Amino acid sequence: MDGQGTSTVAAGSAPTAKSYVDIVAVDKGFGGVRALSGVNLSIARGSVHALVGENGAGKSTLSRVIAGLIMPDAGEVRIDGTPAILHSPRDALARGIASIAQELELVPSLTVAENVFLGSEPRRGGFIRRRALRAQFNTLVAEAGFDLKADAVVSTLRTADRQKVEILRALSRRASLIIMDEPTAALSGSDVQRLHEVVRTLARTGRTVLFVSHFLKEVLSLADTVTILRDGHLVRTGPSAVETESSLIEGMLGRTLGSVFPAKPDAPNGSPPVLEVSGLRAPGVNGVDLTVHAGEIVGLAGLVGAGRSEIAHAILGAARATAGTVAVRGERLYGRSPTVALRRGVALVPESRKEQGLFLDRSVTQNATLASLRSFSVGSWIRRGPERKAASDALASVTVRAARNSVPVSALSGGNQQKVLFARALLCRPCMLIADEPTRGVDVGSRRAIYDLLVEQATRGVGVLVISSDIEEVLGLAHRVVVIRGGRVAAELSGSEMTNQAVLTAAFAEQAGPTRAEPEKASS
Amino acid sequence: MTTNTKTPETHSELPPAGARTGISEALHIRSWRSAAIVVPFVVLFVVLSVASGPFLTTSNLLNIADQQSAVLIIAVASTLVLIAGGIDLSVGATYALSAVVSAQVAVSHGVALGIVTGMALGIVAGLINGIVTTFFRVNSLIATLATALIFSGIAAKLSNGNLIVLTNQPAYAKIAQTQFLGVRMSIWLALAVIIVLGLLLSRTTNGRYIYAAGGNAQAARLAGVRINFVVILAFTINGAAAALGGIIDTSRVLSAQSSSGGNTLTFLVLTGIVVGGTSILGGAGAIWRTVVGVLFIALVGNGFDLLGLDPLYEQITLGIILLVAVGTDAWSRLRQS
Numbered sequence A: 001m002d003g004q005g006t007s008t009v010a011a012g013s014a015p016t017a018k019s020y021v022d023i024v025a026v027d028k029g030f031g032g033v034r035a036l037s038g039v040n041l042s043i044a045r046g047s048v049h050a051l052v053g054e055n056g057a058g059k060s061t062l063s064r065v066i067a068g069l070i071m072p073d074a075g076e077v078r079i080d081g082t083p084a085i086l087h088s089p090r091d092a093l094a095r096g097i098a099s100i101a102q103e104l105e106l107v108p109s110l111t112v113a114e115n116v117f118l119g120s121e122p123r124r125g126g127f128i129r130r131r132a133l134r135a136q137f138n139t140l141v142a143e144a145g146f147d148l149k150a151d152a153v154v155s156t157l158r159t160a161d162r163q164k165v166e167i168l169r170a171l172s173r174r175a176s177l178i179i180m181d182e183p184t185a186a187l188s189g190s191d192v193q194r195l196h197e198v199v200r201t202l203a204r205t206g207r208t209v210l211f212v213s214h215f216l217k218e219v220l221s222l223a224d225t226v227t228i229l230r231d232g233h234l235v236r237t238g239p240s241a242v243e244t245e246s247s248l249i250e251g252m253l254g255r256t257l258g259s260v261f262p263a264k265p266d267a268p269n270g271s272p273p274v275l276e277v278s279g280l281r282a283p284g285v286n287g288v289d290l291t292v293h294a295g296e297i298v299g300l301a302g303l304v305g306a307g308r309s310e311i312a313h314a315i316l317g318a319a320r321a322t323a324g325t326v327a328v329r330g331e332r333l334y335g336r337s338p339t340v341a342l343r344r345g346v347a348l349v350p351e352s353r354k355e356q357g358l359f360l361d362r363s364v365t366q367n368a369t370l371a372s373l374r375s376f377s378v379g380s381w382i383r384r385g386p387e388r389k390a391a392s393d394a395l396a397s398v399t400v401r402a403a404r405n406s407v408p409v410s411a412l413s414g415g416n417q418q419k420v421l422f423a424r425a426l427l428c429r430p431c432m433l434i435a436d437e438p439t440r441g442v443d444v445g446s447r448r449a450i451y452d453l454l455v456e457q458a459t460r461g462v463g464v465l466v467i468s469s470d471i472e473e474v475l476g477l478a479h480r481v482v483v484i485r486g487g488r489v490a491a492e493l494s495g496s497e498m499t500n501q502a503v504l505t506a507a508f509a510e511q512a513g514p515t516r517a518e519p520e521k522a523s524s
Numbered sequence B: 001m002t003t004n005t006k007t008p009e010t011h012s013e014l015p016p017a018g019a020r021t022g023i024s025e026a027l028h029i030r031s032w033r034s035a036a037i038v039v040p041f042v043v044l045f046v047v048l049s050v051a052s053g054p055f056l057t058t059s060n061l062l063n064i065a066d067q068q069s070a071v072l073i074i075a076v077a078s079t080l081v082l083i084a085g086g087i088d089l090s091v092g093a094t095y096a097l098s099a100v101v102s103a104q105v106a107v108s109h110g111v112a113l114g115i116v117t118g119m120a121l122g123i124v125a126g127l128i129n130g131i132v133t134t135f136f137r138v139n140s141l142i143a144t145l146a147t148a149l150i151f152s153g154i155a156a157k158l159s160n161g162n163l164i165v166l167t168n169q170p171a172y173a174k175i176a177q178t179q180f181l182g183v184r185m186s187i188w189l190a191l192a193v194i195i196v197l198g199l200l201l202s203r204t205t206n207g208r209y210i211y212a213a214g215g216n217a218q219a220a221r222l223a224g225v226r227i228n229f230v231v232i233l234a235f236t237i238n239g240a241a242a243a244l245g246g247i248i249d250t251s252r253v254l255s256a257q258s259s260s261g262g263n264t265l266t267f268l269v270l271t272g273i274v275v276g277g278t279s280i281l282g283g284a285g286a287i288w289r290t291v292v293g294v295l296f297i298a299l300v301g302n303g304f305d306l307l308g309l310d311p312l313y314e315q316i317t318l319g320i321i322l323l324v325a326v327g328t329d330a331w332s333r334l335r336q337s
């Protein structure tokens, strides 16, 4: 109904805006996989344009084509109506297109201003003209409408501010189209708001923003125009004003989705605790007591930097605990290391897949089975038949889409990589599953699949601890919510106390230690 | 019950098969990268066969294999260290130390004890390297640079720099020189080490852990891999391999000297590994690659001999080959990302 007439022409919010970048019949394949087929797209100048679609739909591929990171197999990119051949990000930047990498490329030991002008510093005879640098920076910041200190060292900044630095860097090179692939995936609460503000400011000052997101609310509130991709095909492009969450979901999945969250299983009554943490202290953890019962889903909420991942790592023994005890199924864990914890049935889905999870060169199968190799081995000898079988079952159960399980895991889309880590944890048959940001970068359909899996694990008697910055996710899944602030338990909520407001209030504190909880990287 | 594993699987450890093209671009690049060493090897082999009459004779080829047996053994074991994310610069020194001590003990206490002492020394040297790089967190490049100095210093001190001749212990020669099915024991030993370590790396849990430790140490730790154990294992195997190489070469020439091996051997080993295509960054590589890489370099040397070329150019050629190998690797990585 609403998709009919607008499938190829961008009906941007401003009808007079002439199109800035046009994608015409672009094809891109990776071996057997067709990542993009015959995609047409027009991006209007000054608009905020969102790309949505399932994991592996081709969103990143499309943005990489526009950013000059990959060349299309067929079709072309037109800028202001003239065909442009973009061999490299440099070519793209020369035409005003910059992309903000997901893994930010900044020099952590330099200041904000130095990073912004890195490589293009104003200089005289080999010396950097500090005052000119400062002046240029101030003009740039004022123009962009950001609030950033020139002298702050980048390593002390939180992710959202680092993204601003990247954006400033792009602007200093006169970028007018800024591409962001899942910019808010790694952010929480207030930082998400800050980034939204940044996007709005960019649009207000005449820049164009193309962004990819799995957060449909964000897409609807931020974008002027939305493009939906499915399996490498364009579904439709249209003004976001006429879309709703469910219309987007239907476009992305080709089907409707009931509720995002599965029905909560009944809270276990009187089941034994599987995980008992008491007085746990470790770097970033300041005395935590926590109990998870068999069949219970406990949510760990809080701000980024509140110490939630640190708690997970301390439980697992990956970070050295300085005090406190951890017991699994009533037996205390001694000689703490992840190896020991894993053997006792505590499995972790880590928060950052590139740094803490994946072996990018290795196959999908090998990534999935790494932690559970013993169950397919005789002695040290791996029986590859059972290994492959178990891996493909586990991968299918978390809905990983890969051409084959023997391709390197780096060939999967971001969301599918996340699901591989889930498969790894499940293959360990844990009695206690800790999932740190389990749905980061995962599309709505698969998100439901992961929620179903967590619930299923719980109904089987597994204790589940879900760490998430998405309060809705925590509230929608958990029987009980533990709010962490400054490495301590700030509140424990269950039943009717579990409200958005209560979690937020506890997370932000009654000013007991206002700055303790906030900074992601405290400059100590 | 037993599941049949005969279905062919695409595996990076296996040599490239022409049939496996077009599955995905990544695989395409991978097989192309695999071909990077295989193609020049085959080309060189064919060229030498045509250009030189004596090249393609059993005696010449067996001779190359015999000469290369020690290098092959050490290089194959060093591949484990590299994949595990480390580097071992002390193999040449361990080789010399084990050779010298083994020969001295053999002269005074008999061959059997000589061999056992030599091997034990290699294992201890490897353990030291492993422990220093893991528990003491010293970068392996620096740690093994230091131990290389120490080991070769000890070897020189123990032998006073003299050549130790084993003419009174002709039994020592049997280790490498015994013929079995027309092939020398040195070659059989090398083959055994290649197969055992090849299987260790590609088919056992510890092999997977070696890749994991070198590929992404933090992720490996969180997945329950005992990284320290795995790294120490790789270094220890490498120490043992260096000792075995030293003993084999001592047996081949029935003498040992503290100045043999050393940095020349270490660099030869690393060149072979890198030319084969194992990344010095860790986490990727394979045993078969190292075998092809080492043999490729051996063929170059053999070609210089047979064709009567000025050996001065051999080093230059090797240097260029190394640069090309590393350059191609870097280039293909760039293309991939």
Ligand SMILES: Nc1ncnc2c1ncn2[C@@H]1O[C@H](COP(=O)(O)OP(=O)(O)OP(=O)(O)O)[C@@H](O)[C@H]1O
Pocket (backbone or CB within 6 Å): A030, A031, A033, A034, A035, A053, A054, A055, A056, A057, A058, A059, A060, A061, A062, A402, A403, A410, A411, A412, A413, A414, A415, A416, A441, A443, B024, B025, B026
């Ligand atoms: N380098 C590559 N080699 C092989 N296949 C690739 C490569 N990059 C992407 N693909 C494949 O192309 C398809 C599209 O991937 P893309 O990364 O564009 O998805 P996406 O829409 O960004 O997904 P996500 O939401 O998970 O980030 C996927 O099937 C993916 O497996």
Ligand SMILES: [Mg+2]
Pocket (backbone or CB within 6 Å): A059, A060, A061, A181, A413, A414, A415
């Ligand atoms: Mg993506």
